[in-house]
Amino acid sequence: MAGGPGPHNSVELRKMIDKVQDRAKELWAGFGIVYPDEIYHYTTFDTASKILKSGIQRAYGVSSMSDQTEFRYSIAIVRKVMTSRWNELPVRLTDDFRSRDNMGFERDWDMYAACFCTEADLPSQWCAYGDKGMGLAIGFRASALHHFGGQSGAFDVIPMQYDAEHLRKTVEQLCDTALQLDAPHQLTYKEAEQFWSEVMVALLNFAIRFKEPRFQREHEWRIVTPDVHEPPRISHSVSEQGRKFVKRNFIPELVSRIIVGPCVSEALERDLRILLDSNGFGDTSIQRSAITFRC
Numbered sequence: 001m002a003g004g005p006g007p008h009n010s011v012e013l014r015k016m017i018d019k020v021q022d023r024a025k026e027l028w029a030g031f032g033i034v035y036p037d038e039i040y041h042y043t044t045f046d047t048a049s050k051i052l053k054s055g056i057q058r059a060y061g062v063s064s065m066s067d068q069t070e071f072r073y074s075i076a077i078v079r080k081v082m083t084s085r086w087n088e089l090p091v092r093l094t095d096d097f098r099s100r101d102n103m104g105f106e107r108d109w110d111m112y113a114a115c116f117c118t119e120a121d122l123p124s125q126w127c128a129y130g131d132k133g134m135g136l137a138i139g140f141r142a143s144a145l146h147h148f149g150g151q152s153g154a155f156d157v158i159p160m161q162y163d164a165e166h167l168r169k170t171v172e173q174l175c176d177t178a179l180q181l182d183a184p185h186q187l188t189y190k191e192a193e194q195f196w197s198e199v200m201v202a203l204l205n206f207a208i209r210f211k212e213p214r215f216q217r218e219h220e221w222r223i224v225t226p227d228v229h230e231p232p233r234i235s236h237s238v239s240e241q242g243r244k245f246v247k248r249n250f251i252p253e254l255v256s257r258i259i260v261g262p263c264v265s266e267a268l269e270r271d272l273r274i275l276l277d278s279n280g281f282g283d284t285s286i287q288r289s290a291i292t293f294r295c
Contacts, residue, residue: 013191016181017198023177024202027170033159035146038256039116039221040137042129045268048136048258053279055251059112059155059225061244062208074210077164078203081171088179090196111208112225112246116140119219120259121289133263133293136272139256142221148254149223155248160220162213170206174199223248252280260286262293 041048041057051057062071082089117125117137126133142157149155161167178199187195211220225246258276260269269286276284 010191012185013187013195016185016195019181020174020178020195020198020202024174024205027173028206031161031166035142035157036118036221037142038120038139039118039142039145039157040120040125040139040259041114041116042125042135042137044131044135045261045264045272048138049272049275051138052255052275052281055249055279056247057114057223057250058245059114059223059248062111062113071208073212074167074207077167077210078171078207081168081175085175089175090192111205112244113208113222114248116221116223117219118221120287121291122219123291123293124217126261126289126291126293130261133261133289135261136264137259137261139259140250140254141256145223145250145254148250149248155223155225157221157223158209160215160218160222161210162216164210164213167206167210171203174202174206252284255281255284257285257287260288262289262291264288 041051043051115129119125120137120139125137126135129135130137146157149157178196182192182195208224225248258272260272269288272286276282276286
């Protein structure tokens, strides 16, 4: 879980913040995450080639994702819980969740993500992200990728969640913890700002892990970077004009196999083999899509 801004003025405040963060981790562990063997990143042939040549996967700002409704959906659930408890929680916290700029998300902080799917050969993914069957799906070893990101502290690997009631209960539980911690203490105004900022960030970290149930068929996982210290870059390509992103490195051992789209030519498949052999992916297998494809 990412931390909020600002220094901490007392040992007691630090303990309170640690307990909020520990509770957030405990609640996330309660989701019972089981890592699949592989997760797949569907993309165009050209983009996949650049990823494999560079060993770099771009993670884009969640606030600039192509479908903005997914974030607004989960924020609306959090906002409803906060509004129902307006008489218990600090006014600023409930007001922030009511505000149109979603607590300064994007203005003050952002989350960066790259999207994956657990299915190796899914027609909807080829159509939406795999260049209408002309692209590739890069398979990554999910547990190894999670371990690699955790060791470096660069990213986490998480499944997207689709149960709105689970999000609502989680928000309630985290608010209960924060209120119990706050009750016996007389925090200064500045300390209270810092403490409740951490609570707000923890709530946002949960919100971005949820999508509408109608997207459940995508079987989506993401690598996420909650707290970016380097300045993000801005994409200037025609298809990604103005989108913020950060770069995340990976090693060839994390790539399990490449699925070639159902409309990729044999000539391009031969070029892919050469590219893999030339860039440290000699042991990575290539598999053709087995589906009859039509967008």
